[in-house]
Amino acid sequence: MDAKTVGKQLKEELCLNPKNMGDVLPQEEIQKAMEFCEGYKAFLNAGKTEREASAYLVKILKEHGYEPFDYHKKYEAGAKVYYHNRSKALIMAVIGTQPIENGVNIIASHIDSPRLDLKPRPLYEEAQFGMFKTHYYGGIKKYQWTAIPLSLHGVVMTKDGKKVEVSIGEEAGDPVFCVTDLLPHLAADQMKRSLQEGIKGEELNVLVGSLPFKDDEVSERVKLNLIRLLNEKYGMTEADFMTAELEMVPSFPAKDLGLDRSMVGSYGQDDRVCAYTSFMASLECQAPKRTLVTVFADKEEIGSDGNTGLNSSFLRYFIADLAKPYGVEGRTVLSHSTCLSADVNAGFDPTFPEVSEKNNTAYLNYGVVISKYTGARGKSGTSDASAEFMGEVSRILNEDHVIWQIGELGRVDQGGGGTVAQYVANLNVDVVDVGVPVLSMHAPFEVTAKLDVYMTYRAFAAYAKSDR
Ligand code: MN
Ligand code: MN
Numbered sequence: 001m002d003a004k005t006v007g008k009q010l011k012e013e014l015c016l017n018p019k020n021m022g023d024v025l026p027q028e029e030i031q032k033a034m035e036f037c038e039g040y041k042a043f044l045n046a047g048k049t050e051r052e053a054s055a056y057l058v059k060i061l062k063e064h065g066y067e068p069f070d071y072h073k074k075y076e077a078g079a080k081v082y083y084h085n086r087s088k089a090l091i092m093a094v095i096g097t098q099p100i101e102n103g104v105n106i107i108a109s110h111i112d113s114p115r116l117d118l119k120p121r122p123l124y125e126e127a128q129f130g131m132f133k134t135h136y137y138g139g140i141k142k143y144q145w146t147a148i149p150l151s152l153h154g155v156v157m158t159k160d161g162k163k164v165e166v167s168i169g170e171e172a173g174d175p176v177f178c179v180t181d182l183l184p185h186l187a188a189d190q191m192k193r194s195l196q197e198g199i200k201g202e203e204l205n206v207l208v209g210s211l212p213f214k215d216d217e218v219s220e221r222v223k224l225n226l227i228r229l230l231n232e233k234y235g236m237t238e239a240d241f242m243t244a245e246l247e248m249v250p251s252f253p254a255k256d257l258g259l260d261r262s263m264v265g266s267y268g269q270d271d272r273v274c275a276y277t278s279f280m281a282s283l284e285c286q287a288p289k290r291t292l293v294t295v296f297a298d299k300e301e302i303g304s305d306g307n308t309g310l311n312s313s314f315l316r317y318f319i320a321d322l323a324k325p326y327g328v329e330g331r332t333v334l335s336h337s338t339c340l341s342a343d344v345n346a347g348f349d350p351t352f353p354e355v356s357e358k359n360n361t362a363y364l365n366y367g368v369v370i371s372k373y374t375g376a377r378g379k380s381g382t383s384d385a386s387a388e389f390m391g392e393v394s395r396i397l398n399e400d401h402v403i404w405q406i407g408e409l410g411r412v413d414q415g416g417g418g419t420v421a422q423y424v425a426n427l428n429v430d431v432v433d434v435g436v437p438v439l440s441m442h443a444p445f446e447v448t449a450k451l452d453v454y455m456t457y458r459a460f461a462a463y464a465k466s467d468r
Contacts, residue, residue: 117135148250368458
């Protein structure tokens with residue numbers, strides 16, 4: 001049978017026919033995707049907080065000849081600069097050959113992830129246990145954070161003004177911590193609570209130690225012993241907790257997931273998967289036509305507020321400073337700029353099909369996801385990309401044979417969410433969300449498919465070199 005029926009022919013020409021990339025990608029490309037994700041896992045393991053993730057990227061930027069941005073300088077085409085905002089957010093830029101007033105290509109991801117922050121006075125003793133009080137950061141299902149190994153990350157400012165970096169629980173042989181949960185035998189009352197209340201915010205207490213300091217003359221000796229240990233290791237006292245930034249994150253490393261190793265399971269893939277893919281694509285983009293500005297923002301998980309979040313002015317100021325030596329206003333540059341808001345979307349979960357609408361949800365292994373809008377209810381809280389810009393982005397991806405799909409975050413009125421897209425759009429920039437579909441988003445162990453990760457990298461690479 002070589003002749004196609006007319007109907008078959010028409011269907012091929014006119015109808016959408018999404019395919020699993022495992023069926024359509026050549027073996028070499030599948031192999032490349034697997035190899036690409038080795039670097040991705042290393043990044044996930046090295047950067048479990050926005051500070052660590054941005055420091056890891058800055059180190060690589062320096063090795064590749066990127067220089068700290070100097071707003072006095074007029075940069076030539078091909079110049080590579082970076083701006084590390086308060087050690088938590090990062091902008092990298094490659095100056096293009098086109099005049100800056102033509103606008104720039106922006107890719108904006110975020111490198112903060114949901115976690116348990118320590119309260120300013122976290123340490124207490126109860127029933128001869130040393131415990132940390134926490135305040136969760138970002139949208140979490142609290143019950144998921146009990147009875148898993150946690151590690152402690154962050155910075156402590158000592159009285160003499162030194163910044164001490166803390167990391168306990170990542171190295172082989174390191175101790176870890178955990179939030180305890182009730183045994184089922186005694187959980188009859190707890191089990192009657194709603195899932196939302198199963199573990200309450202004030203029950204997210206971390207177990208830190210149990211042995212008392214040997215001295216009958218003092219009280220709270222377990223607590224004293226723990227402060228003594230922290231003092232030995234980091235030179236800190238209890239007062240230093242009040243000014244510190246300390247966070248509990250899952251201590252397990254990123255792993256291949258599945259017998260076929262087709263997926264990555266790890267903490268913090270929202271949104272370090274888009275950070276890594278956009279970083280690699282930008283790093284490999286030599287001498288683009290339009291200046292390429294790649295942003296790794298903080299604070300997205302709590303609404304993008306704060307001076308390291310994209311609802312602040314740091315991106316706007318960076319663009320203005322970049323443009324000034326050419327005699328161009330920042331607003332002129334922004335008004336001609338475009339942006340891919342690089343963030344994950346929910347992938348279809350076979351166990352919970354009822355929250356998605358099957359034709360407009362993203363599927364793992366079906367390619368990079370374009371989300372025209374996010375938000376909730378009647379498109380509240382979204383920038384909603386225009387048809388013109390959607391068309392432009394789709395042409396850029398199609399020209400480079402990037403496999404993409406469309407994705408909406410759940411059924412209408414099921415819930416919703418937002419990204420940094422709206423904040424960049426508010427600067428008069430054309431923006432659309434592009435990223436990787438994820439299962440178990442915001443859980444301590446999130447799931448992505450390696451082919452999607454790789455295709456997202458290819459999408460950012462296509463956009464990075466595009467000049468519309
Ligand atoms: Mn995100
Ligand atoms: Mn998120």
